[in-house]
Amino acid sequence: MGTFVTFEGADGTGKSTHIGLLAERLRAHGLEVLCLREPGGTAVGEALRALVLDPANAGLSDRAELLIYEAARAQLVDEVIAPALGRGAVVLCDRFADSTVAYQAYGRGLPRESVDAANAFATGGLVPDRTLLMVCGAPDEGLHRAAQVAAADRLELAGEGFHGRVAEGFGALAADEPIRVRVVDSSGSCEATAQAVAQAVADLFPWLGDGGAPAEGEAGAGPCASADAAPRPAAPAEGGAARG
Numbered sequence: 001m002g003t004f005v006t007f008e009g010a011d012g013t014g015k016s017t018h019i020g021l022l023a024e025r026l027r028a029h030g031l032e033v034l035c036l037r038e039p040g041g042t043a044v045g046e047a048l049r050a051l052v053l054d055p056a057n058a059g060l061s062d063r064a065e066l067l068i069y070e071a072a073r074a075q076l077v078d079e080v081i082a083p084a085l086g087r088g089a090v091v092l093c094d095r096f097a098d099s100t101v102a103y104q105a106y107g108r109g110l111p112r113e114s115v116d117a118a119n120a121f122a123t124g125g126l127v128p129d130r131t132l133l134m135v136c137g138a139p140d141e142g143l144h145r146a147a148q149v150a151a152a153d154r155l156e157l158a159g160e161g162f163h164g165r166v167a168e169g170f171g172a173l174a175a176d177e178p179i180r181v182r183v184v185d186s187s188g189s190c191e192a193t194a195q196a197v198a199q200a201v202a203d204l205f206p207w208l209g210d211g212g213a214p215a216e217g218e219a220g221a222g223p224c225a226s227a228d229a230a231p232r233p234a235a236p237a238e239g240g241a242a243r244g
């Protein structure tokens with residue numbers, strides 16, 4: 001079996017940047033690494049993503065929204081994640097079932113047991129080996145940064161109360177499952193965050209060894225140099241089943 005690591009947190013907390021950086025480090029050790037995003041990562045998933053994030057679909061009901069995220073997830077698990085783990089790959093995923101607990105249970109107020117049941121059905125019981133919860137200051141800070149670099153999508157337009165409840169949901173998940181869910185502070189430099197990310201997965205990849213500090217000559221020349229200089233993207237720059 002391979003290794004399944006998910007990144008969670010509000011929009012604009014650096015998830016996609018640090019998925020890319022971790023993938024580079026793992027690939028340098030010869031591992032097959034897939035970088036995915038939810039919703040998305042398959043043709044069906046990307047179509048569902050466009051549908052669920054489109055502000056034109058303001059009338060989408062909360063239950064319909066839940067089921068669209070779960071449909072995209074089921075397709076991604078069946079088509080990409082399960083086969084990849086089966087052949088021993090590392091799968092890094094930008095959001096997974098924890099986002100549904102945070103956004104649809106805490107944010108929208110759907111019953112937690114319904115959301116848990118839908119998650120279990122869509123994932124077939126697949127649970128990440130590790131989940132990195134990226135936090136970056138006040139709940140809405142990352143959201144405001146995201147809104148500066150891209151037109152807001154339907155979820156970003158959901159309001160401050162909604163995003164406060166989502167942050168509460170992520171916090172509750174980290175408190176409930178401290179072994180699986182590790183909180184990573186992404187408010188510092190890109191290098192500091194990359195090191196915290198590596199430490200949070202060090203038991204899964206012991207040969208990362210140094211806690212992930214950039215190798216000599218790597219700091220300043222790697223992707224962190226531009227990541228620190230530029231505003232963080234609101235969404236992963238790359239789409240499709242595998243990126244990075």
Ligand code: TMP
Pocket residue numbers: 011037038039069095096097099100101103104155156234235236
């Ligand atoms: P993102 O890929 O830019 O983070 O956009 C995905 C949006 O969808 C983000 O606002 C979080 C939201 N979302 C949910 O509400 N529920 C889910 O299950 C997932 C995966 C994402």
